[in-house]
Amino acid sequence: MIPVAGFDGATVAVLGLGRTGLSASRALQAGGAVPVVWDDNPEARAMAEDEGFEVRDLNREGAFENVASLIVSPGIPHLYPEPNKVIAASYAAGVPVDNDIGLFFKSFANGAWANFDTPPRVVAITGSNGKSTTSALIHHVLEVAGKDVQLAGNIGRGVLDIDAPGDGGVVVLELSSYQTELARALTPDIAVFTNFSPDHLDRHAGIGGYFAAKRRLFAEGGPDRAIIGVDEPEGVFMAAQLSEGAIDDRVIKVSAERKLSGPGWSVFTRKGFLSEYRKGRQIASIDLRNIKGLPGSHNHQNACAAYAACRCLGLAPKLIEQGFASFAGLPHRSQVIAQADGVTYVNDSKATNVDSALKALQAFDNIRWICGGLEKEGGLDALKPGLPNVRKAYVIGREAAQFAMKLDGVESAICTTMEAAVAQAVEEAEKGDTVLLAPAAASFDQYDSFEKRGDDFIARVEVCLT
Structure with a gap:
């Protein structure tokens, strides 16, 4: 568990008591906060009571008196198509709204890191499609390489349920637009944008709002490395906006549609072959055609993004290729x-x-x-x-x-x-x-x-x- 920092002795409200809400409540309590929780579902409230949490009807007048923050589960709308009435009440009371992702990034680092040779790092993946496969593929390759790695977020465990990482540990997070949109802290070391296509338009009031939610992962905290799929205009825009120039290798461009040229760092596939280029020269190549867990060009795009992330973490191309070869794919995804x-x-x-x-x-x-x-x-x-x-x-x-x-x-x-x-x-x-x-x-x-x-x-x- 990652105990939530910054709320010792404070009352923190939690709205929504599914996996995310209960996980956040436990982590808040572990960090010294006093959670008060609510869900419209009576069965969910009963489960929380069984764990010893105080259930407070956040719909009633005065419910936010002396509350330091409201933590919201990702499925609950906070702006469009209209704010949930509990969230609207928190706005009116001047109570900050956050989610478990924001709490994670505020609380991830701890004093033990001072004794580590290599501080733990976070790789966060977002995008319209392929983020689950990309996240799982990065996790798998790192496991094959013998690294201390955990998978969490929108896949795997809740972000606050993971173990505190050790020396050189890596946390791989899949993040949806619902999660990136609201988090008050977003500071991954490596951020990945797989691709972009219209989705969840009601929740984000159109495609512009949806893109803005994704973009926050890169704009709020400024990752050390940004891996950007550039097969859509939104990716091209974001890569250009983040880069300080053609040779800025903090931005790695990824494509499954064309060869990428220029002096920067890029990873792309053509005819089933993945290529890594730096300073205009090919560094490495992997034949993806016979890897059963990565069929089709869309999975080749996922492979490019995962490859780039693993390279940022210091893995050699041959080691990444070994991980790709044993990747079985994810259920319900090709x-x-x-x-x-x-x-x-x-x-x-x-x-x-x-x-x-x-x-x-x-x-x-x-x-x-x-x-x-x-x-x-x-x-x-x-x-x-x-x-x-x-x-x-x-x-x-x-x-x-x-x-x-x-x-x-x-x-x-x-x-x-x-x-x-x-x-x-x-x-x-x-x-x-x-x-x-x-x-x-x-x-x-x-x-x-x-x-x-x-x-x-x-x-x-x-x-x-x-």
Whole structure:
């Protein structure tokens, strides 16, 4: 646990008692604060009471009297589409609002570091797509290299639940826009921006607000190294804004679409080969084509970002390559779950938006595509470059018919349920086909999470193949 510093003897309110809220409450208590907690869910409040925390209704008048700060879980809106009423009350009372990420960065360092040869470092990863895979890949490579490393944030453990790192330890954090948007402290040693595409637009009042939330990771604390994906205009802008000149190697540019030139530091892929360039010269190269855990150009982009981060931490290219080779990938992210009779079955349930689904469609050929769900803003037009790879779409979700109508030129079956979609796709699949779940939509019309949706796909495939 990372005890929260700066609140010894002070009362700190915590709103939201899921994993994040309970973790923050424990860490506040460990640091000497007095947490008072609230959640609209009675079961969550009961769990907190069982742990001995004081439950205080933060909706009542005067609830913020003598409260030093309010700590908010990431799913609770604090500005758009409108502030939660508890957060609005804290604003009115002049009580600062923060989250567990802000508490972590304020409390991470401690006096023991004075005796370390190498201070612990934090690598923080954000972006629209690929941040989970990039984070897990960095963590895996560092583990293979024998480093003291922990994975936390939006993946792995809660940031305040991790162990205090030892000499030379590394903490790898995946951070969503919900987390970067509100944290009052953001001071990673290395910050990674994978890519950018529209998402969570309601929460951020449009694409500008969404980008601003991501940008805070780089603008608030000023990381020692910034690794920036430059395949979108937002990345190009941010790299240019952070750099002091062409030879400024504090900014490392990453691309999965083109060779990067110039005297600076860059990592890119072309035709499945990763290349590192510094001062206009190639330093190293890795063949990514046969690494099963990193299929497709989108995973090659993740590999470039992870490679750059590991190089910043002092790892040799050959050691990084060894880590890549043994990386198995993450569940629900281009996860090969079965191969039978020449047909490959891939679970990419995490492809909850159009951009991530497009990358999945471009990673495979002869696709029997299971898609659909709760469609997000922006429509499906951006999928068009990947549709030539689709032999047939099997559409699920409560609005499957409307979803299918938007897939111009693609033969579609209105299946509605996962059971029906998988059964028909398995029956019709031929040797050389890929049955791919890449929904291009949220799961909440039928499932509690994309994980539940992916698990259902895996279960249905297993039934059909046995």
